[in-house]
Amino acid sequence: MSFTTQMDAARKGIVTPQMQTVAAKEKVPMEDLMDRMARGSVIIPANKNHASLQGEGVGEGLRIKVNVNLGISKDCQDMEAELDKVRTALSMHIEAIMDLSCYGKTAPFRKRLVDMSPVMIGTVPVYDAVGFCDKNLRDITVDDWFRVVEQHVVDGVDFLTIHAGLNRATAEKIKKQQRITNIVSRGGALLFSWMELNDAENPFFQHYDRLLDLCEQHDVTLSLGDGCRPGCLHDATDASQVQELISLGELTKRAWERNVQVMIEGPGHMAMNEIPGNMMLEKRLCFGAPFYVLGPLVTDVAPGYDHITAAIGGAIAAQHGADFLCYVTPAEHLRLPSLDDLKEGIMATRIAAHAADIGRGIPGARAWDDAMAKARADLDWETMFQLAMDDKRAREYRKSSMPEHQDSCSMCGKMCAVRNMNRILAGKDIQLDD
Template sequence: MKKKTLLEELRSGTAPPFIRELAGEENMDPADLVDAMLRGEVVVPYNLCRKISRPCAIGAGTRVKVNANIGTSSDYTGIEEELAKLRAAVEAGADTVMDLSTGGPLDRVREAIVAKSPLPVGSVPIYQAAVRAQEEKGSIVDMTAEDMFRAIEDHCASGVDFITVHCGVTTRVLEALKNNPRVADIVSRGGAFLAGWIIHNGEENPLYENFDRLLEIARRYEVTLSLGDGLRPGCIEDASDAAQVAELVELGRLVKRCREAGVQCMVEGPGHVPLHEVEANVR
């Protein structure tokens, strides 16, 4: 019998003690926090592989959360430097931290951050898959679906609490982009990687096509999926255009599948949009 996910436990009427503690921190009734999680309005990233001393609730009715991005590059690859950034983020009051590393010993960097972080840690596995493909095959577009899922599995197994996955970058969405050119084109790194892969290989996005496989991995490790906004606008002129809306529609469908599978999820966004369009994008 499969182990229940946190959402499934809540649906059965069982709430772990830390949920009550989080409700207290948010000045919420525990029942209200549980209800918000069951409606998909709040997530609590918490990988089963490790203990987080400072978990947090993210979403409607909770205080605004601040995420700190850290990570190596091809020019700066030191692990100690990243741990110093982590300490600075914690001391400054960040609620979560993301490892966006693209250079150096990526596994060791991520594992060190996860081991030292009292906060939930997020990552973008497609970055590592792309780096590996570039190093081993000479081109990012030559990575395979297995390469992508290998990176996802590695990140989840190492204790990452939430991962950004650009599942909404599909052939249909790219067709909308092609028919409605932008000023700033694609400004998401992960979105650009997958768009290039789709165009080069003439195939559907593996993360979209094999979404059930992704859900199974997320279930196994209790990892929250952050559905990436690969087609977010990079300037006001591109706000709420055909490509962005097409991706949001796809992400809406995937959110429903996450909830049905008992997997927590949140959606990135909305990118560069006018203030009066923010609410519509979020909803």
């Protein structure tokens, strides 16, 4: 029996290699995984042209996944430097990479990325349009927009961020309401500007079936972008954000009718108390589709530390329904991330994701922490390092300040609570003065 997409296969009862990989990784029964995929609450982005892909699942009952953004731009065109970031990100166990390249040799970079990456790859084709078409924004045609999308699909991209919900009706709300930051989504701003310059409807909203044709043909997942995501706390959960979310829900159902997998992108900047409600709203309005969030950043006043503000928001969001976290680095709002920024952003986001996995009761999540607790109780430093999320940093910290007694650390020395409890419970004496 043949199938067109992973969703189509699940609905027909066909087990794909990607499903087998995901079921094994997640320790989920195959019938449960296929049921969730058939309903759209779980996706496995897997372009038929991405030969090196191993497959990851995103959604209901699965581990929270982490995405890394990178790519070449006009001010930073060093392809090899970005590929170094790719290799580093892969070594740090992320599950997805979004190529946000917008200038220069975007196609060669994208092809190398797809060829070398076993994790899912996403792009935002509208970023690439001006350079791809060699035209001013005003002069790009509907056919031009779709030529760019088709090229990305053919190149093997697993998911596409498309801001199809930012239509003329939503655009009018943006113009009428008093937002502080207006539109901060780069793709959303480009499409909004094109619509205004040409007095036209969003081409991806108006010609949505044409987009679905490409996705169905190559089994590409739609990541329906939030062009109206809030760029500051003040703008969160306003009319334009909710209006776009309603549109995205309608577009989700249309995609599912064509067996095209969908996830929804979300905020953005948002106060902590608004996060649970936003997660519930997305799940309700978008019929349980997986939710992919940037942050949310829970305060606007910590430039240089936004990997922390985003990790706080990401942990809360994932605990309340988000399924996929986009990393945020210390360089957010300031510059293109360096390799060190990338590492800091990945670790902060992985911590948030794992904390949420524990809270959500994901199989195996708590066992990792229990193993670490046992190693600490035994003062088994080597096992602690092996279990650490970042074993290199843990080893470096320990080595930088070695204690007099190897069964303690330089903070407590012979007053170490764990050391002393172990000795007392073993019937041994404690000497603190020598």
